[in-house]
Amino acid sequence: MSLWLRVLPLLLSAALWSVIVWLWPSHTTPDLQVVAWVNISLLFLLSMVLFLYGIRLFLQKKEPRPGSRLRAKLVIGAVGMLLIPAGTLQIAANQMVEKGMDVWFDVRVDTLLDRALSLAQGFYGRIDQDMRHNLVEYANDDGLLSDVANFPASYRSLNSRMVEILQHEGWQSIQLYDRNERLVAAVQSEGLSDFKPEPFSEQASVTLTMGRISSELLNLENEEMLAVYAPIIIQQRIVALLKVKATLPTGLIQHARAVESDYRTYKELERHRQSIRDIFTHAMLFITLIIVLVVGLVAVIFSRRLTSPVGQLAHALKRITDGDLDVSIPNASDDELGDLVHSFNRMALHMKQNVEAIEKAQVDLSDALTSSRQRQYVLETLLANLQSGVLLLNEHGEIRLINQSLRELLVLQPSDWVSGRNFSDLSRGKLHLVHEFYDELSHQENETLQRELEVVIQGEKRHLLARGARLNASGLSGFSGYLLLLDDVSQLAEAQRHRAWSEVAQRLAHEIKNPLTPIKLAAERLQRRFREQVDNHDVFDSCTHAIIAQVERLQRLLADFSTLARLPKPHCKQVECATFVQELRDLYSAYSRVRVADMPSDLSCYCDADQVRQILINLVENALAATEDGQKHVRLYLTSDDEMVYFHVEDDGDGIPESVRPHMFEAYYSTKSTGSGLGLSIAKRIADEHGGDLVLVSSENPTHFCLALPVQEPEVKSTEQGLENA
Numbered sequence: 001m002s003l004w005l006r007v008l009p010l011l012l013s014a015a016l017w018s019v020i021v022w023l024w025p026s027h028t029t030p031d032l033q034v035v036a037w038v039n040i041s042l043l044f045l046l047s048m049v050l051f052l053y054g055i056r057l058f059l060q061k062k063e064p065r066p067g068s069r070l071r072a073k074l075v076i077g078a079v080g081m082l083l084i085p086a087g088t089l090q091i092a093a094n095q096m097v098e099k100g101m102d103v104w105f106d107v108r109v110d111t112l113l114d115r116a117l118s119l120a121q122g123f124y125g126r127i128d129q130d131m132r133h134n135l136v137e138y139a140n141d142d143g144l145l146s147d148v149a150n151f152p153a154s155y156r157s158l159n160s161r162m163v164e165i166l167q168h169e170g171w172q173s174i175q176l177y178d179r180n181e182r183l184v185a186a187v188q189s190e191g192l193s194d195f196k197p198e199p200f201s202e203q204a205s206v207t208l209t210m211g212r213i214s215s216e217l218l219n220l221e222n223e224e225m226l227a228v229y230a231p232i233i234i235q236q237r238i239v240a241l242l243k244v245k246a247t248l249p250t251g252l253i254q255h256a257r258a259v260e261s262d263y264r265t266y267k268e269l270e271r272h273r274q275s276i277r278d279i280f281t282h283a284m285l286f287i288t289l290i291i292v293l294v295v296g297l298v299a300v301i302f303s304r305r306l307t308s309p310v311g312q313l314a315h316a317l318k319r320i321t322d323g324d325l326d327v328s329i330p331n332a333s334d335d336e337l338g339d340l341v342h343s344f345n346r347m348a349l350h351m352k353q354n355v356e357a358i359e360k361a362q363v364d365l366s367d368a369l370t371s372s373r374q375r376q377y378v379l380e381t382l383l384a385n386l387q388s389g390v391l392l393l394n395e396h397g398e399i400r401l402i403n404q405s406l407r408e409l410l411v412l413q414p415s416d417w418v419s420g421r422n423f424s425d426l427s428r429g430k431l432h433l434v435h436e437f438y439d440e441l442s443h444q445e446n447e448t449l450q451r452e453l454e455v456v457i458q459g460e461k462r463h464l465l466a467r468g469a470r471l472n473a474s475g476l477s478g479f480s481g482y483l484l485l486l487d488d489v490s491q492l493a494e495a496q497r498h499r500a501w502s503e504v505a506q507r508l509a510h511e512i513k514n515p516l517t518p519i520k521l522a523a524e525r526l527q528r529r530f531r532e533q534v535d536n537h538d539v540f541d542s543c544t545h546a547i548i549a550q551v552e553r554l555q556r557l558l559a560d561f562s563t564l565a566r567l568p569k570p571h572c573k574q575v576e577c578a579t580f581v582q583e584l585r586d587l588y589s590a591y592s593r594v595r596v597a598d599m600p601s602d603l604s605c606y607c608d609a610d611q612v613r614q615i616l617i618n619l620v621e622n623a624l625a626a627t628e629d630g631q632k633h634v635r636l637y638l639t640s641d642d643e644m645v646y647f648h649v650e651d652d653g654d655g656i657p658e659s660v661r662p663h664m665f666e667a668y669y670s671t672k673s674t675g676s677g678l679g680l681s682i683a684k685r686i687a688d689e690h691g692g693d694l695v696l697v698s699s700e701n702p703t704h705f706c707l708a709l710p711v712q713e714p715e716v717k718s719t720e721q722g723l724e725n726a
Contacts, residue, residue, distance in 0.1 A: 009054030016047035035282040042289040086288045097280050128215050131228045131246060136213055138165055139230040139242050148232055148240050151184065162187045172225060177241040181208070204229050208241045224248045313344055325352040389486035397423045400481065409488055411457055434466065434486070441468040441482060461662050463493040516551050523547040570608035570689055572713070577603045577638055577645055580616060584636060588620060593627060597637035605645040605709040607690050612709065615683040615694070619649040619705050622679070626653030626703065640711070644692070647707040655700025664696055
């Protein structure tokens with residue numbers, strides 16, 4: 001229910017209470033009191049009914065019964081339509097009675113009485129004004145001020161001055177009070193014999209305090225007097241109060257009293273006119289209230305019969321809104337409301353049938369949605385945990401989905417690789433091979449494609465296995481596009497290459513090992529047996545030495561093959577780093593260009609000493625080979641942190657070309673004609689198996705290799721941060 005309908009009964013109740021207060025009888029005739037009390041009783045009854053109804057509406061928490069608001073509006077409308085003409089008739093009748101009373105009582109008498117009162121009051125005001133004006137002049141008189149200032153020495157002069165003023169003005173008396181409200185001098189027209197001290201009046205106290213002239217009217221037994229008070233101010237300070245009294249003319253007062261008496265008599269007569277009008281008003285109000293009560297009762301009965309079917313319809317609609325479709329309204333009368341009830345019953349039946357069909361369809365859709373969400377959840381979880389990189393493109397080449405594994409694999413910027421971007425615009429640089437793979441997939445007839453790609457990402461060569469499939473629009477999704485899967489198979493390719501070379505090494509070692517020793521022995525025997533028998537010793541020595549040297553080179557090559565094929569598992573323990581430093585210093589003491597730095601004796605690492613020694617010797621040998629020409633140096637020194645020990649080998653050689661750097665640690669890759677290409681590969685493998693790493697820090701100026709080994713037994717084989725710090 002709206003707020004105004006809740007407030008309206010309370011407002012009407014308040015209006016009736018104001019009417020009750022206005023009509024409350026006081027000192028009226030008995031006949032008028034009876035009618036007034038009857039009207040007040042009826043008004044009180046109506047106000048209480050409205051008040052209780054309004055309170056019930058405010059305290060009602062639930063919605064009112066269906067049809068109650070319409071019923072209230074009908075009752076209010078019927079009563080309101082009655083009150084408007086009834087109120088108009090009431091006002092018109094009151095005006096007619098008022099006009100009749102105006103004719104009965106002549107207003108000129110009232111005017112004459114008012115003028116007489118005004119004349120008397122004007123005469124009194126003139127006397128008061130004259131006394132005030134004269135008293136102000138005397139209060140500011142220099143002689144009087146001098147006498148007051150020199151009091152009591154000037155008492156005689158002051159008294160003479162007051163007598164002179166009294167005789168000149170014809171006043172009744174003059175009195176002088178000091179600052180403490182004490183009478184210090186007084187004169188009167190009858191002499192001092194009949195002088196009676198008067199108490200200090202309140203008006204005099206106000207004048208003495210405020211410093212302003214004032215007056216008051218004194219009513220005595222046989223006469224009326226006017227008293228005027230004026231302060232005496234010396235040097236801006238109130239020092240005394242001057243009081244004068246004058247008797248008002250006796251005839252004037254008597255005439256004024258007579259006018260007032262006649263005026264009161266006239267008003268008393270006029271009040272009788274008001275009583276007649278009030279009786280008429282109360283009688284009209286009584287009739288109006290009776291009619292309002294009867295009409296209100298009839299309106300309530302009529303509205304209840306009219307709104308009962310409407311209320312049933314509203315209640316039924318509310319039940320339908322709450323979900324109860326088993327609603328049926330009993331048959332109503334054969335009129336428009338009855339037709340409305342029949343139509344509602346048919347609508348409710350059809351709605352129930354439709355809702356049942358919708359609920360069945362909703363259950364089917366809910367089952368389908370649940371299944372779809374489960375599939376979506378499984379797909380999202382699979383993509384999030386899938387190690388393979390996934391890239392989904394639509395038929396126009398726009399990115400629709402990309403998982404985190406692909407971002408990490410290709411080191412992609414999240415701000416660029418977002419949904420909606422075109423793959424062709426972003427496929428530049430390191431991803432041109434991926435784009436070529438996508439382009440081949442999109443232009444071929446086959447639905448799938450698989451290729452191995454070799455890309456360089458952040459200076460590191462990676463082998464990627466790319467698989468692609470064309471998605472054709474089918475089913476409910478209607479999506480068509482391309483799905484690309486990228487897997488990092490660098491470690492797998494490296495393992496396969498190592499395995500292949502290991503097999504080759506084993507076969508070569510098996511095939512070549514047996515004839516090498518007899519060939520070498522035969523060459524040495526030829527040197528010892530036939531050297532003295534040949535004519536040209538230089539040619540003979542050169543040939544036999546060449547045979548022996550090449551056989552030794554083949555034996556070394558077979559040893560490297562065997563090492564690569566069957567590299568033993570390291571047996572690690574705590575080894576002091578100073579041991580390696582001292583061994584290398586002693587081993588290369590003959591080389592003046594090798595400089596080995598000293599290290600603290602308490603520094604140790606967790607490793608296999610023999611294998612680490614093999615790595616360091618290999619690095620130093622490579623550095624010596626790079627510094628054979630000129631006065632170039634080789635430096636060996638150590639650094640450490642809390643987790644790793646770093647062996648640094650630097651040389652001032654010509655450096656390593658950038659084209660060779662990506663292949664430095666590949667097996668059987670060498671730039672030397674006499675090298676096997678296995679030294680750095682074996683060293684890299686040993687470092688990895690120790691939980692460390694071997695990296696090329698710089699390729700020139702100087703050429704710098706760093707071997708990282710753990711201080712303690714490693715748990716996680718990750719040394720990139722340590723290498724950066726070193």
